[in-house]
Amino acid sequence: MTAPTTHQKLLEWVSEVAELTTPDRVVWCDGSPLEWRRLTDKLVQAGTLVRLDKKPNSFWCASDPTDVARVEDRTYICSADEADAGPTNNWMDPLDMKVIMTEQYRGSMAGRTMYVIPFCMGPLTADKPLLGVEITDSEYVVISMHIMTRTGSDALALFGEDADFVRCLHSVGAPLKPGQTDVPWPCDRTKYISHFPEERTIWSYGSGYGGNALLGKKCYSLRIASVMAREEGWLAEHMLILKLTSPHGTVHYIAAAFPSACGKTNLAMLEPSIPGWKVETLGDDIAWLRFGDDGRLYAVNPENGFFGVAPGTGWNTNPNAMRTIAKGNSIFTNVALTDDGDVWWEGCTDTPPDYLTSWRRDDWTPASEDLSSHPNSRYCTPITQCPATAPEWDDPQGVPISAIFFGGRRATTVPLVTESFDWQHGVFMGATLSSETTAAAAGEVGVVRRDPMAMLPFIGYHAGDYLQHWIDTGKRADTAKLPKIFYVNWFRRGDDGRFLWPGFSENSRVLKWAVDRIEGHATAFQTPIGWVPGAKALDLRGLDPSSHFDIRQALAVDHDEWRAELPLIEAWFATIGDKLPTALHDELEALRHRLD
Ligand code: GTP
Ligand code: MN
Ligand code: MN
Numbered sequence: 001m002t003a004p005t006t007h008q009k010l011l012e013w014v015s016e017v018a019e020l021t022t023p024d025r026v027v028w029c030d031g032s033p034l035e036w037r038r039l040t041d042k043l044v045q046a047g048t049l050v051r052l053d054k055k056p057n058s059f060w061c062a063s064d065p066t067d068v069a070r071v072e073d074r075t076y077i078c079s080a081d082e083a084d085a086g087p088t089n090n091w092m093d094p095l096d097m098k099v100i101m102t103e104q105y106r107g108s109m110a111g112r113t114m115y116v117i118p119f120c121m122g123p124l125t126a127d128k129p130l131l132g133v134e135i136t137d138s139e140y141v142v143i144s145m146h147i148m149t150r151t152g153s154d155a156l157a158l159f160g161e162d163a164d165f166v167r168c169l170h171s172v173g174a175p176l177k178p179g180q181t182d183v184p185w186p187c188d189r190t191k192y193i194s195h196f197p198e199e200r201t202i203w204s205y206g207s208g209y210g211g212n213a214l215l216g217k218k219c220y221s222l223r224i225a226s227v228m229a230r231e232e233g234w235l236a237e238h239m240l241i242l243k244l245t246s247p248h249g250t251v252h253y254i255a256a257a258f259p260s261a262c263g264k265t266n267l268a269m270l271e272p273s274i275p276g277w278k279v280e281t282l283g284d285d286i287a288w289l290r291f292g293d294d295g296r297l298y299a300v301n302p303e304n305g306f307f308g309v310a311p312g313t314g315w316n317t318n319p320n321a322m323r324t325i326a327k328g329n330s331i332f333t334n335v336a337l338t339d340d341g342d343v344w345w346e347g348c349t350d351t352p353p354d355y356l357t358s359w360r361r362d363d364w365t366p367a368s369e370d371l372s373s374h375p376n377s378r379y380c381t382p383i384t385q386c387p388a389t390a391p392e393w394d395d396p397q398g399v400p401i402s403a404i405f406f407g408g409r410r411a412t413t414v415p416l417v418t419e420s421f422d423w424q425h426g427v428f429m430g431a432t433l434s435s436e437t438t439a440a441a442a443g444e445v446g447v448v449r450r451d452p453m454a455m456l457p458f459i460g461y462h463a464g465d466y467l468q469h470w471i472d473t474g475k476r477a478d479t480a481k482l483p484k485i486f487y488v489n490w491f492r493r494g495d496d497g498r499f500l501w502p503g504f505s506e507n508s509r510v511l512k513w514a515v516d517r518i519e520g521h522a523t524a525f526q527t528p529i530g531w532v533p534g535a536k537a538l539d540l541r542g543l544d545p546s547s548h549f550d551i552r553q554a555l556a557v558d559h560d561e562w563r564a565e566l567p568l569i570e571a572w573f574a575t576i577g578d579k580l581p582t583a584l585h586d587e588l589e590a591l592r593h594r595l596d
């Protein structure tokens with residue numbers, strides 16, 4: 001096959017990789033519907049995908065049961081200097097890592113096809129489009145990249161002769177001997193997800209799972225982009241972007257950072273429970289924030305699709321996600337398959353079907369002890385199919401952000417919503433963000449860990465430098481033009497374990513209070529931790545007062561709980577070490593003082 005480009009460095013890199021990995025053939029991807037058809041057919045034949053009868057052009061996929069989530073302990077930031085990776089990342093010397101991984105890659109694509117996927121993160125019409133090329137031996141990766149990125153000929157056209165691009169190399173690490181039959185989900189027990197920030201290069205080996213294998217997503221748009229953003233004075237963040245329109249037609253754009261599986265996709269597609277308010281979606285996972293000429297922060301979603309957590313997604317929790325996937329053209333990974341060719345997962349409908357094929361490919365009935373779907377099972381679907389997608393989602397200028405929300409999953413201590421005193425205090429809130437771990441990453445579930453700006457697994461450099469960059473960002477702008485920062489917690493529980501706040505569509509009441517604060521017509525109490533609304537300040541009309549939720553408790557600021565939080569914050573700051581911005585030390589001392 002002749003290469004569809006004259007970009008010399010790209011051509012050289014592709015031949016180098018082919019020489020090392022020895023695939024049977026090299027295919028340049030064009031992103032066309034025909035390519036999608038060819039590869040999905042191939043994957044159906046291989047047993048990787050099952051074509052769904054009940055959703056057009058959609059597929060069920062079950063991964064190897066050991067390859068179901070991001071592998072943070074196998075994820076490396078290979079900066080030249082160890083100090084640049086910081087205490088929160090795994091580090092290895094780039095040369096050492098390359099020696100190890102080169103041996104892993106040697107012959108790793110034997111018996112397979114090597115695909116070259118040119119892609120663009122963010123609008124194709126951007127002034128300086130951010131380009132990448134993923135080389136992979138996985139057809140599943142190719143079709144997922146069709147959905148999640150702007151890929152193919154349109155993207156390749158932007159490369160010209162010599163445009164810069166991020167090199168993304170991926171192999172599932174499962175070479176085939178002549179005549180050897182393939183398994184439905186090839187992968188290797190050994191896994192490496194390595195980033196070389198100085199070279200803008202990503203090497204991923206051994207996993208086919210989304211966050212480890214779709215390299216445009218977390219690896220490029222967060223880990224590598226966060227390094228670029230720091231150098232160039234912008235922010236690459238783990239944030240949704242939504243548009244909130246009031247009954248009067250006033251528009252505010254809000255960005256929100258919550259850790260994995262803590263409600264970004266849900267909030268991004270929210271259907272407000274309060275009459276007259278409207279939420280539209282611009283992104284559900286990643287935001288790039290840059291200052292505009294007017295001094296405001298503008299957000300762009302670099303992605304082209306949603307890679308959303310399936311369990312818990314249903315008509316009662318996220319109807320817009322249900323409408324999006326109902327249109328088809330989607331891939332469902334590690335959910336259950338129904339008898340009549342549809343997908344199901346816990347929370348999809350109130351009552352499960354009588355019989356399912358589980359994500360482990362076992363027979364499943366409602367009497368089965370195991371879950372039908374993996375807790376981190378995902379749907380992958382185009383953003384353009386979402387009926388709530390805002391028309392400006394593809395605007396290369398982005399949208400001006402009025403508010404930034406930080407939020408985590410905390411059963412205690414953290415109130416439903418708190419407004420920061422100012423930018424620096426808001427950065428302190430983000431820096432001390434904490435959450436109980438979820439199934440989105442391998443490891444124990446339910447342990448409280450600090451997750452600065454929900455970026456702990458995604459900061460491509462030293463966490464202390466990252467926090468300093470956030471402080472500095474606030475100094476580069478006119479205070480009045482900076483977004484206001486809020487801290488939310490939908491997950492606080494009563495002593496009996498029930499949620500204190502109904503969440504989901506009712507979160508619109510919190511959004512409304514936040515924009516009312518921005519516009520200067522909502523009240524709040526000044527507390528040691530920030531501005532917190534009383535129950536009367538929230539619009540609770542239409543909320544069933546006899547329900548088992550407890551709004552007062554959800555909003556309570558318990559000084560004892562917060563005093564108990566201080567040593568935890570201190571311990572977290574100690575792990576960041578010398579590079580912790582002094583401004584954040586000051587904020588901690590100020591909080592301690594206010595609690596006395
Ligand atoms: P990633 O895509 O992994 O980055 O995660 P995400 O932040 O997009 O998470 P998502 O929106 O998919 O949230 C997943 C989980 O959060 C599901 O279990 C939801 O049921 C739960 N969830 C979302 N919003 C709420 C809420 O307002 N209240 C409660 N109690 N649970 C919620
Ligand atoms: Mn995410
Ligand atoms: Mn999500």
